[in-house]
Amino acid sequence: MEDKKITMKEALERQLYFFRFCFKASPGHFLIHVLGSIKVEAFIFLEHTWWIGYNLRAVEEGMPFSKLAVSTLLIFILFIFHQLTDAVYNQWSSVKLKPLLYQKLREEIYEKARQMDLACYDNPAFYNEFILSTTEADRCVDRFLEDVYTFFRRMTGAVIFFLFLCGNSGEGLLIAGAGLAITLLSGKLYYALQARLRLEINPAERRRAYSHRVFYLLDYAKELRLHERVKDLLLKDFYGCSRDIRQTSMKYGRRLWLLGFLKDFIAGEFLVYGVYAAWLLWKMTVEKRVSVSEMIILFYAVRSLSSCCSQLAGMYPKMRLNSVFIEKIRKFLEYRPQIKSGSIPVKDAWESLRLSHVDFSYSQGGGQVLKDINMEIRRGQKIALVGYNGAGDRVIIRPS
Numbered sequence: 001m002e003d004k005k006i007t008m009k010e011a012l013e014r015q016l017y018f019f020r021f022c023f024k025a026s027p028g029h030f031l032i033h034v035l036g037s038i039k040v041e042a043f044i045f046l047e048h049t050w051w052i053g054y055n056l057r058a059v060e061e062g063m064p065f066s067k068l069a070v071s072t073l074l075i076f077i078l079f080i081f082h083q084l085t086d087a088v089y090n091q092w093s094s095v096k097l098k099p100l101l102y103q104k105l106r107e108e109i110y111e112k113a114r115q116m117d118l119a120c121y122d123n124p125a126f127y128n129e130f131i132l133s134t135t136e137a138d139r140c141v142d143r144f145l146e147d148v149y150t151f152f153r154r155m156t157g158a159v160i161f162f163l164f165l166c167g168n169s170g171e172g173l174l175i176a177g178a179g180l181a182i183t184l185l186s187g188k189l190y191y192a193l194q195a196r197l198r199l200e201i202n203p204a205e206r207r208r209a210y211s212h213r214v215f216y217l218l219d220y221a222k223e224l225r226l227h228e229r230v231k232d233l234l235l236k237d238f239y240g241c242s243r244d245i246r247q248t249s250m251k252y253g254r255r256l257w258l259l260g261f262l263k264d265f266i267a268g269e270f271l272v273y274g275v276y277a278a279w280l281l282w283k284m285t286v287e288k289r290v291s292v293s294e295m296i297i298l299f300y301a302v303r304s305l306s307s308c309c310s311q312l313a314g315m316y317p318k319m320r321l322n323s324v325f326i327e328k329i330r331k332f333l334e335y336r337p338q339i340k341s342g343s344i345p346v347k348d349a350w351e352s353l354r355l356s357h358v359d360f361s362y363s364q365g366g367g368q369v370l371k372d373i374n375m376e377i378r379r380g381q382k383i384a385l386v387g388y389n390g391a392g393d394r395v396i397i398r399p400s
Contacts, residue, residue: 150311263310
């Protein structure tokens with residue numbers, strides 16, 4: 001587990017690493033993904049703010065129907081364009097191009113796994129990283145694409161609604177700013193706790209997954225029936241892992257709930273619906289300074305700006321969370337094998353190979369895998385090297 005706090009620079013560097021990877025693996029899907037996110041928020045502003053506001057003012061001011069028809073026709077044309085581009089993304093890009101991202105990342109992980117030293121499989125820390133890299137690969141891609149989509153979409157919306165409110169409601173900007181500050185503080189703590197929770201339960205999840213595989217894979221069916229005690233031991237380990245996962249989740253659950261309440265309710269619904277909406281109603285009903293159309297449009301604009309700011313504020317903690325897993329994938333892919341395979345030809349005639357008092361361990365200071373091995377293999381002999389679990393290799397030494 002990573003206890004070291006991730007700085008903003010480190011998180012951005014990791015996101016940039018994944019940005020380059022995704023763009024290289026499937027540039028077409030990545031560009032369509034980004035442009036689509038910008039298009040969505042721009043269309044929402046035109047439909048829900050400009051068009052509705054124009055129609056409401058037209059009714060209040062008694063404008064002719066022809067003006068309403070022209071604005072409605074314009075929105076209808078934009079809506080058709082919006083639906084067509086969404087179809088291109090959902091039915092073509094996501095189906096044809098997006099799988100290339102998963103495929104490319106899996107190919108690199110599998111190729112690196114093929115090159116790994118066998119010692120890595122006996123190193124629990126490294127093996128944990130390996131398992132996490134493989135299980136989180138697709139989810140890392142999905143989270144990254146979701147973050148990219150959220151950033152470009154909400155940044156577009158924040159800029160549009162900020163400029164709109166600058167000339168219409170300074171109070172709305174203050175409400176959105178207060179929500180942003182609360183979200184930044186609570187969101188940072190919330191996603192940091194989520195990252196710690198995910199990393200703490202990963203070893204128990206991996207052990208539980210092993211027990212799960214043994215019970216449903218055909219390879220182990222005979223062993224489970226031949227050795228009754230194995231079943232009991234696996235069930236005991238399965239229940240123990242489940243208990244550890246539940247206890248770890250409960251340890252963080254109360255704090256996650258409180259921070260989520262601040263982040264999602266207080267910073268959003270309470271400030272917008274409880275404070276700003278009440279202020280607008282006072283202005284409209286008591287002071288008579290705001291019309292019905294202005295109240296509706298201003299309320300929607302502030303709610304939209306608050307939502308955009310809230311999601312942008314939550315970007316950094318979420319980005320830090322995903323960057324933890326991105327870094328693990330990057331470290332695994334950048335691993336360089338320590339043992340180089342090869343062969344050394346034997347030039348001189350020989351009759352046997354002899355090992356005398358041979359010890360071996362995978363790491364310095366680690367447990368000995370071989371201890372005081374003495375053996376002699378004569379030329380032409382067939383030797384089977386069998387491990388504790390029955391697996392092994394056959395060595396054939398033929399005459400030269």
